[in-house]
């Protein structure tokens with residue numbers, strides 16, 4: 001059965017139309033990523049609203065113009081959360097950018113949580129990929145391709161995300177430490193480990209006694225104390241391997257906070273651009289010309 | 304003609320229109336590989352013309368066994384010269400006909416690329432070749448304190464390359480996700496012979512997620528030659544619980560209630576009355592033989608969480624009329640409880656010689672209603688059905704057991720099979736949770752997707768493989784189809800569903 005399409009999506013589709021440069025404005029929290037839309041671009045907003053939240057299915061279907069904070073507020077009343085980062089942006093923006101939350105080890109990655117995506121294509125049609133169930137191998141995974149595509153292949157209207165129960169407790173601990181990898185090695189499934197070269201912050205989630213027991217382990221390697229939350233993060237975002245992140249130095253990055261076991265580093269200095277493999281570039285270009293032959297979607301931005 | 308016959312005809316049409324031997328092609332292939340790694344005689348080709356699905360084989364062209372990405376590249380170049388299609392193949396355990404060659408393509412059998420290349424504990428990854436058997440990887444990792452999470456029931460035989468192609472799942476994928484959550488990078492050879500890497504071991508590889516688009520593409524976008532998998536830490540504590548219920552409805556309601564309560568067990572498997580009876584008759588595993596259904600639930604993690612959640616699950620079950628509850632106290636007892644689950648499929652042979660294994664997914668809250676409808680349908684059609692499935696994620700596996708020699712039975716099985724797909728889709732479900740579309744469920748794709756949706760899926764395919772050189776005739780509907788019929792004596796020893 002094809003799930004019916006919400007009227008807001010049909011309206012959004014008419015607004016996108018089938019011609020002329022167009023881009024969706026979300027919360028503009030990552031607006032400067034990979035170029036700016038060209039001057040003659042028409043800016044539109046995606047529709048807002050939560051269509052259904054089902055804790056017993058661990059799914060939520062939401063229109064992509066909904067702020068992540070609103071989605072999370074609603075889900076919280078049901079004891080659920082998503083892995084989307086809440087940085088003041090919209091659900092659609094978070095999907096288009098594809099960057100994970102700080103607590104990715106605990107919450108999971110965006111790319112793994114998108115179950116169904118509905119987008120408006122360059123020729124003005126509503127396309128669905130995936131399905132609103134937690135397990136599915138029916139057909140090609142367009143919805144995976146769309147995450148992180150910066151609105152250059154389709155403009156997102158609605159998404160069904162896998163949700164997860166909010167753990168009973170979630171706490172941050174901190175101590176001076178030069179070797180953050182040790183924490184990763186001794187703690188079972190931490191939600192986050194951050195390190196700025198001198199201090200380590202660890203986020204532990206779960207049942208009270210399990211967290212206490214994990215803290216005992218932490219105390220064997222440092223004077224860990226509970227704190228309110230994560231430290232402030234420098235502006236630039238690096239993506240490197242987990243082991244590189246645990247060895248990073250201020251010479252390379254300026255001030256930094258590294259996500260240990262993950263490989264994200266927030267730094268004063270930007271990461272130097274990586275070379276794109278020519279074959280990857282070729283496939284990327286073919287995808288762009290298949291999905292947006294006239295280049296009308298988010299022109300000026302590149303992936 | 305029913306849909307199974309239509310698929311059979313499609314395979315046959317391809318078989319009859321293509322020539323079998325092609326000496327210059329074989330000679331060229333033997334130049335780029337060793338002579339003994341290119342099989343060309345008819346009997347070899349026939350043995351690579353089938354998978355574990357119901358369908359009669361297509362016909363394979365020469366069968367090649369590369370040892371490296373460079374050799375795969377060389378095969379692709381030869382294929383290009385002769386304008387020949389290619390089909391990648393792992394262990395051939397697929398149930399949807401994905402590895403059945405249509406039109407005598409060159410078969411690229413990946414089974415000799417079977418090395419675990421690197422285990423990088425600090426980065427929590429392993430690089431493996433695609434021919435590595437799923438269980439061998441986990442067996443290799445366990446003593447190091449880690450495991451590879453996806454555990455398809457065919458894990459003794461299936462390859463990681465096949466798992467990537469089919470985005471395979473298993474009982475323990477409920478909490479932690481299926482293959483695409485655990486595979487972070489892939490080296491692939493594309494139709495024009497280019498070798499490249501999708502994804503990477505850095506946190507958020509830049510660019511489009513070509514890795515995510517490739518996983519689950521059923522061998523139609525390229526040949527995987529190397530895989531970086533994530534290592535999951537072994538849990539500190541595990542509890543395995545067997546709970547009996549008067550009816551499957553009560554068991555299914557418990558599944559929804561557990562999830563709604565904010566508990567995500569590592570696994571939650573269901574078995575119906577007939578399955579329990581068959582198991583207890585042939586591989587006694589201590590299941591209560593008077594139960595209408597049982598749930599086998601596993602909770603993993605840190606000790607307190609495991610204990611609290613296990614207790615809460617038992618409480619929820621009791622509120623749903625649970626009867627006997629058994630909690631395994633030792634790893635021996637745990638293995639005994641799993642033994643029943645794992646032997647269910649094999650035990651079904653005692654009921655009848657043939658089976659038809661379905662694979663659909665429905666929302667958890669619809670499990671009870673859908674199962675009622677499926678059981679009614681089987682009864683009305685005078686067919687025996689066993690239900691043993693991944694209840695936690697709503698993944699049904701109705702197993703119709705029958706004797707194909709009884710007149711009219713096969714036709715009834717086909718009708719019921721198509722109807723089960725319809726019932727699942729009507730309940731808001733999907734065509735497949737594990738086995739994929741292959742050649743088997745193509746016909747049903749347009750019941751789940753609009754023409755425009757399917758066109759867009761085809762755009763993805765075209766961007767990778769504009770000439771449809773790799774595994775043509777699969778996934779997207781050309782004609783259109785579902786389900787697995789086969790004789791049970793073909794099940795490789797030790798496998799279970």
Ligand SMILES: Cc1cc2nc3c(=O)[nH]c(=O)nc-3n(C[C@H](O)[C@H](O)[C@H](O)COP(=O)(O)OP(=O)(O)OC[C@H]3O[C@@H](n4cnc5c(N)ncnc54)[C@H](O)[C@@H]3O)c2cc1C
Pocket residue numbers: 354355390391392393394395396397398400401402413433454455456457460461462463464465466467468469470471472473474521522523525526527528737738774794798799800
């Ligand atoms: C008894 C039984 C139980 C099963 N239980 C499960 C289960 O619990 N969960 C589940 O998900 N599946 C299950 N399956 C189905 C099957 O085992 C999986 O789909 C498996 O991943 C297929 O792996 P394979 O190596 O046998 O691949 P094959 O059957 O050889 O091929 C499957 C597909 O992968 C492609 N392919 C293979 N290798 C490559 C490569 N290197 N590069 C590109 N494409 C490639 C092929 O072209 C084909 O389309 C079961 C099968 C059986 C027989």
